[in-house]
Amino acid sequence: MTSQTSDATTSAEGTATATLPDPASIGAAADRLKLIVISPLGRSGSFLIQSLFDGHPEVVCFSEVAQHWHHAESFRAVGQDITAWLDANPEFHDGSSFAGEDASMAVALATWFRQRRPQFEDAFRLAWDALDDSAEERRLYVSLAVAWACIRGQETDRLKYMVLQHHNNRAIAGDMPAILRAFPDTRILATCRHPIESGLSFLTLDRRTGHASFRNYCRNVRGWSVTCWRNMETVAAQLSDESRLRLLDLNALHEDPDEILRRMTLWLGISGDPALHTSSICDIPWLGNSADGAPIPTFEKKRATLIYPATIGTEKGLSRSEYRFAEWFTRPFLTSAGYADPATEGTTSLAGFLWILFSRMEWFRADTIAHDRGLKRLARRLGLVETALVLRELLALKRSVRRPLAHLRLDRDSAA
Numbered sequence: 228m229t230s231q232t233s234d235a236t237t238s239a240e241g242t243a244t245a246t247l248p249d250p251a252s253i254g255a256a257a258d259r260l261k262l263i264v265i266s267p268l269g270r271s272g273s274f275l276i277q278s279l280f281d282g283h284p285e286v287v288c289f290s291e292v293a294q295h296w297h298h299a300e301s302f303r304a305v306g307q308d309i310t311a312w313l314d315a316n317p318e319f320h321d322g323s324s325f326a327g328e329d330a331s332m333a334v335a336l337a338t339w340f341r342q343r344r345p346q347f348e349d350a351f352r353l354a355w356d357a358l359d360d361s362a363e364e365r366r367l368y369v370s371l372a373v374a375w376a377c378i379r380g381q382e383t384d385r386l387k388y389m390v391l392q393h394h395n396n397r398a399i400a401g402d403m404p405a406i407l408r409a410f411p412d413t414r415i416l417a418t419c420r421h422p423i424e425s426g427l428s429f430l431t432l433d434r435r436t437g438h439a440s441f442r443n444y445c446r447n448v449r450g451w452s453v454t455c456w457r458n459m460e461t462v463a464a465q466l467s468d469e470s471r472l473r474l475l476d477l478n479a480l481h482e483d484p485d486e487i488l489r490r491m492t493l494w495l496g497i498s499g500d501p502a503l504h505t506s507s508i509c510d511i512p513w514l515g516n517s518a519d520g521a522p523i524p525t526f527e528k529k530r531a532t533l534i535y536p537a538t539i540g541t542e543k544g545l546s547r548s549e550y551r552f553a554e555w556f557t558r559p560f561l562t563s564a565g566y567a568d569p570a571t572e573g574t575t576s577l578a579g580f581l582w583i584l585f586s587r588m589e590w591f592r593a594d595t596i597a598h599d600r601g602l603k604r605l606a607r608r609l610g611l612v613e614t615a616l617v618l619r620e621l622l623a624l625k626r627s628v629r630r631p632l633a634h635l636r637l638d639r640d641s642a643a
Contacts, residue, residue: 262409429518
């Protein structure tokens with residue numbers, strides 16, 4: 228017997244109570260389940276892609292956005308007690324990353340899981356016991372997936388994948404060997420965007436939240452338009468077969484969602500279920516986290532157009548020096564990932580890049596962005612720190628080897 232919506236009973240709170248799967252179906256699911264790791268290259272729609280998997284009958288999609296591959300360690304720290312682990316790691320189930328400032332969604336997600344938590348814990352313990360001969364990390368993630376599928380009313384026998392959004396571009400390359408040991412057939416879906424457009428998106432977000440500065444712009448271009456691409460090259464080199472990596476371009480998705488999703492489902496070997504066309508988390512509609520703060524329909528044609536080329540030098544665009552800084556810094560990945568630069572502005576040289584870096588950098592700013600904590604919060608106020616990190620990245624780029632990535636983009640995949 229598998230977990231099926233039709234077999235559900237109703238609790239006193241009015242919540243559907245799913246039938247628990249039997250050990251045989253759990254074992255079969257453990258043998259079959261693969262991992263989809265979503266990783267963003269810049270502000271590129273990784274939340275959107277994760278939300279599209281919500282409700283797909285063949286995919287377990289948690290509401291969490293993970294920062295690294297850490298659950299086995301934290302689960303071990305609480306004595307492998309699922310109740311204690313859920314209490315200690317609310318980010319796994321509360322959907323806080325997706326809810327953001329949306330208080331009504333935060334309440335809805337918290338209520339959704341609270342009503343189903345007893346069923347989740349029962350299903351997890353059943354799966355954990357049934358998989359006692361499995362490797363620890365695989366055992367844990369499969370147990371989490373089976374329990375999540377159970378409270379979603381998914382049929383265990385249909386499950387093919389579970390989704391992990393790994394949001395830390397610095398940690399993913401270090402985590403990937405352990406991920407591949409636990410799930411050798413892992414698929415990597417890297418959401419991407421024109422690297423210069425990503426820089427503008429971060430700047431627009433910082434302007435809206437009151438954190439606009441060259442220091443933060445530099446940090447985002449360095450970390451999300453350059454370093455993340457270099458780290459993804461490392462991930463690609465760790466895969467025994469590069470066909471298990473695909474890049475999904477956000478602008479291409481908004482331009483032709485039907486075709487891009489068709490190519491994605493073909494690559495994964497899953498059905499083109501209607502759920503893939505609706506952005507939700509636990510069936511609760513999600514309206515995006517756009518840089519301008521405006522709600523986003525799941526797909527919106529106007530978001531397929533690059534904004535940065537026509538807005539350089541304007542109030543809403545990049546300044547000319549910001550453009551030249553981003554263009555020079557991201558040039559290696561514009562080439563390797565197949566991105567054209569339609570801007571008509573002049574570009575710069577290494578000397579020009581360094582001049583912009585030193586002349587535009589604020590050497591001290593009291594404000595910091597939300598990610599900064601503790602001593603890092605103090606250090607980040609000094610532009611010297613960011614300047615040193617840029618110089619370190621230049622050295623890392625020089626020492627590393629560029630890999631061709633354009634052929635791995637779903638919008639350029641001739642085999643699809």
